[in-house]
Amino acid sequence: MAYELEINDRLKDKTLAIIENRKEYKRDKTWSFWKVFDHNFDDCVIKSWNNFTINAFENSHELTNKKFPYQSIDSGKFYNKISSKLSTNSNVSFYKNLNEINSKNSIIFNSVFEKKLDKSELWQHFQGIEIETQKNIFDEKIINLMDFNCDQKNNVHFFYTLPFSKNKALVETTWLSDLEDQSLMDYDLQLENYIKNNLGVKNYKINFTEKGAIPLFYPSLRNDNKVINIGSAGGMTRLSTGYTFLNIQEHSKYIVKNIDKINEVKIFELGKKYQLLDKVFLRVLKKNPEKMPEIFFNMFKTSSNTIIKFLSNRSNLIEDINIISKMPKLIFLKAFFN
Numbered sequence: 001m002a003y004e005l006e007i008n009d010r011l012k013d014k015t016l017a018i019i020e021n022r023k024e025y026k027r028d029k030t031w032s033f034w035k036v037f038d039h040n041f042d043d044c045v046i047k048s049w050n051n052f053t054i055n056a057f058e059n060s061h062e063l064t065n066k067k068f069p070y071q072s073i074d075s076g077k078f079y080n081k082i083s084s085k086l087s088t089n090s091n092v093s094f095y096k097n098l099n100e101i102n103s104k105n106s107i108i109f110n111s112v113f114e115k116k117l118d119k120s121e122l123w124q125h126f127q128g129i130e131i132e133t134q135k136n137i138f139d140e141k142i143i144n145l146m147d148f149n150c151d152q153k154n155n156v157h158f159f160y161t162l163p164f165s166k167n168k169a170l171v172e173t174t175w176l177s178d179l180e181d182q183s184l185m186d187y188d189l190q191l192e193n194y195i196k197n198n199l200g201v202k203n204y205k206i207n208f209t210e211k212g213a214i215p216l217f218y219p220s221l222r223n224d225n226k227v228i229n230i231g232s233a234g235g236m237t238r239l240s241t242g243y244t245f246l247n248i249q250e251h252s253k254y255i256v257k258n259i260d261k262i263n264e265v266k267i268f269e270l271g272k273k274y275q276l277l278d279k280v281f282l283r284v285l286k287k288n289p290e291k292m293p294e295i296f297f298n299m300f301k302t303s304s305n306t307i308i309k310f311l312s313n314r315s316n317l318i319e320d321i322n323i324i325s326k327m328p329k330l331i332f333l334k335a336f337f338n
């Protein structure tokens with residue numbers, strides 16, 4: 001948001017205080033998404049792909065899309081780009097704590113959850129490692145979005161592989177579950193076994209590790225005239241997927257466009273349609289985790305445009321119906337009326 005304000009000349013006659021408790025900005029994650037609209041960070045993209053697969057029950061389904069590439073952004077490059085841009089404006093300053101400044105007459109854009117989030121709710125938790133192999137073993141043209149050929153432990157579990165080159169890939173183990181079951185969190189071991197047994201890679205070195213837990217529920221939001229919640233804390237996560245990055249870019253553009261009347265305009269939200277559909281989807285997921293590999297697998301048996309637009313909040317009614325028609329009717333109807 002700070003970058004968007006700066007490049008649109010909104011910080012010429014206003015000051016911006018960024019309260020950040022990190023010691024330094026360095027690569028801590030890899031943001032991936034389908035590029036359904038232009039964003040400011042093409043120069044931070046590690047790689048773009050036009051092909052993706054989803055695997056379940058030893059089957060693989062491949063989709064191709066030239067219009068909306070899947071992109072991965074290196075957060076290290078993103079932080080560098082933004083820091084160097086902001087450092088050119090003396091109206092922007094960094095602080096460690098809110099009490100270091102007088103914010104009495106300021107608007108606060110808050111990206112910190114107000115209270116500790118409930119671990120018994122549904123989360124997407126994961127760990128990824130970027131591995132480098134001696135031999136060229138990856139098909140760098142195809143990403144694997146979800147591979148359900150792994151132990152589910154009564155939850156939903158899949159691996160995700162992004163080949164950055166023939167000998168370098170980000171491999172992630174991802175769970176959709178509560179955060180209380182510690183037995184799901186031996187991520188190192190899960191990755192080691194998957195890389196050895198499923199990808200058939202024996203020798204590799206680890207260049208980078210990332211780890212996270214994204215709440216698949218909306219935190220209670222308190223938007224008042226002074227505080228506007230942004231980022232994950234502002235409800236920008238698509239709950240059925242965890243995708244947040246591009247929604248944040250869209251929210252930032254909305255804020256910048258309306259900055260002069262930000263207290264009067266309506267609060268930016270992901271579409272109500274997706275909020276409802278995701279709520280039903282997650283109810284089904286919670287009740288029937290064992291059915292999810294099949295449900296996800298079938299969901300992708302549609303045109304690549306349809307599934308990408310649906311997962312990126314860009315689908316029209318016909319595309320929604322197309323996706324819904326792939327779902328088991330009775331289970332979803334029960335969840336809908338629950």
Ligand SMILES: Cc1cc2nc3c(=O)[nH]c(=O)nc-3n(C[C@H](O)[C@H](O)[C@H](O)COP(=O)(O)OP(=O)(O)OC[C@H]3O[C@@H](n4cnc5c(N)ncnc54)[C@H](O)[C@@H]3O)c2cc1C
Nearest residue numbers: 019020021029030031032111210211212231232243244245
């Ligand atoms: C490892 C990882 C991988 C992810 N991958 C993807 C992806 O591929 N695609 C996607 O769309 N989304 C992804 N996400 C979701 C991700 O959360 C968002 O894309 C995005 O980073 C959220 O932005 P944010 O501003 O809400 O939070 P953050 O990026 O976490 O920023 C919050 C900032 O607030 C600071 N902070 C926290 N507490 C305080 C405090 N008390 N005082 C001062 N500062 C504080 C933090 O240091 C941090 O810099 C991923 C998340 C993680 C953790």
